Amino acid sequence: MQNQVLKTSIAGKILIIIGIVLICVSCDHEKITSHTYEIDPYTNRFNWSFASKPYNIDLPKGNINYFMSQDFYKIDVYDDSLLASNEENDKVGLLRSRLSPSPIAIPGFIYNSWSGLMQYLDEPINMSEVDYIECQILGNADVFPVVPVTMHIDIGRINEDFYRQGVSTVADMEDGLVTQDGILDGEEDVGLDRIENGQPGDDPDDDYSNDEIMVNGFEEYPEINGTERNNRLDTEDLNYNGMLDLTNSYIHYVFDLDSDEYLHTINSKGLRTYRIPVDIYEIVMDSNINPDLQNLEYLRIWFEYQEETYVILISLKFEDIENRSNSTEIIKP
Numbered sequence: 001m002q003n004q005v006l007k008t009s010i011a012g013k014i015l016i017i018i019g020i021v022l023i024c025v026s027c028d029h030e031k032i033t034s035h036t037y038e039i040d041p042y043t044n045r046f047n048w049s050f051a052s053k054p055y056n057i058d059l060p061k062g063n064i065n066y067f068m069s070q071d072f073y074k075i076d077v078y079d080d081s082l083l084a085s086n087e088e089n090d091k092v093g094l095l096r097s098r099l100s101p102s103p104i105a106i107p108g109f110i111y112n113s114w115s116g117l118m119q120y121l122d123e124p125i126n127m128s129e130v131d132y133i134e135c136q137i138l139g140n141a142d143v144f145p146v147v148p149v150t151m152h153i154d155i156g157r158i159n160e161d162f163y164r165q166g167v168s169t170v171a172d173m174e175d176g177l178v179t180q181d182g183i184l185d186g187e188e189d190v191g192l193d194r195i196e197n198g199q200p201g202d203d204p205d206d207d208y209s210n211d212e213i214m215v216n217g218f219e220e221y222p223e224i225n226g227t228e229r230n231n232r233l234d235t236e237d238l239n240y241n242g243m244l245d246l247t248n249s250y251i252h253y254v255f256d257l258d259s260d261e262y263l264h265t266i267n268s269k270g271l272r273t274y275r276i277p278v279d280i281y282e283i284v285m286d287s288n289i290n291p292d293l294q295n296l297e298y299l300r301i302w303f304e305y306q307e308e309t310y311v312i313l314i315s316l317k318f319e320d321i322e323n324r325s326n327s328t329e330i331i332k333p
């Protein structure tokens with residue numbers, strides 16, 4: 001009997017959770033689409049946070065605003081010959097990032113800024129099963145100014161301290177402002193600064209809004225990455241182990257987006273497909289803990305650039321040739 005009650009209450013909770021998820025999804029402007037497409041974990045903005053500072057770099061921090069644009073169609077991205085006529089107007093799931101340089105300016109001196117994103121991986125990457133990394137970037141001059149961008153990919157144990165780095169050794173998190181229970185209580189959604197809008201000390205840049213603006217004919221969501229009033233329980237503790245993990249022990253790949261070095265193909269729409277050999281990484285570590293290449297838990301992508309520009313990530317895959325089912329193909333033959 002008690003079991004039955006328990007089961008009923010669990011089933012009830014699951015229904016409520018599903019209901020909340022459905023409401024949240026339908027509230028999010030970006031998700032409203034009549035078309036279906038595969039969302040890979042690397043173009044889904046909900047999986048990303050702002051990046052912590054890469055270890056051992058000495059570059060000023062720029063800004064990144066990342067969002068899933070709804071105004072790119074398959075015909076904007078893929079070769080016409082690969083598209084059936086009924087899919088030309090299907091939307092493409094992509095992650096568009098507006099990169100702004102650091103506001104620090106020294107006249108006559110040009111330097112690179114950095115900014116990026118990171119995520120804890122639900123499924124760790126096992127590099128012994130990866131044959132190459134494939135990254136697709138839409139490099140279309142109609143869409144963004146042609147600015148040299150260097151892309152970095154870090155995989156492994158990555159410092160979680162991405163918000164106000166070095167200020168605290170405890171994870172910044174919203175949970176606990178009311179009750180530390182893993183649930184977003186009403187008054188907790190005030191951002192990682194834990195200070196409500198309008199109160200002294202509030203981070204002026206943490207307000208969330210999914211309002212879109214049009215810039216050069218393309219939609220942007222300048223406040224979509226805010227953590228205050230975003231209806232999510234935000235935390236720096238990306239792996240939910242109750243600690244602010246500070247270890248850096250990862251493998252690092254770097255390539256220039258305007259270079260041919262790892263460029264595999266470029267199509268008529270400006271879609272650049274890079275294939276990065278797995279073995280060209282360098283190891284970055286701040287202790288004697290070597291990266292566990294079979295269990296790489298965090299991913300960080302970050303960019304170096306001098307001027308404001310955009311990066312449109314169409315896909316990122318860790319390709320396993322022997323087991324193709326592990327990777328997703330967007331275009332059906």
Ligand SMILES: [Ca+2]
Nearest residue numbers: 179181183185
């Ligand atoms: Ca709570």
Ligand SMILES: [Ca+2]
Nearest residue numbers: 190191195228
């Ligand atoms: Ca705040």
Ligand SMILES: [Ca+2]
Nearest residue numbers: 189227232234
């Ligand atoms: Ca929040």
Ligand SMILES: [Ca+2]
Nearest residue numbers: 237241243245
């Ligand atoms: Ca943690």
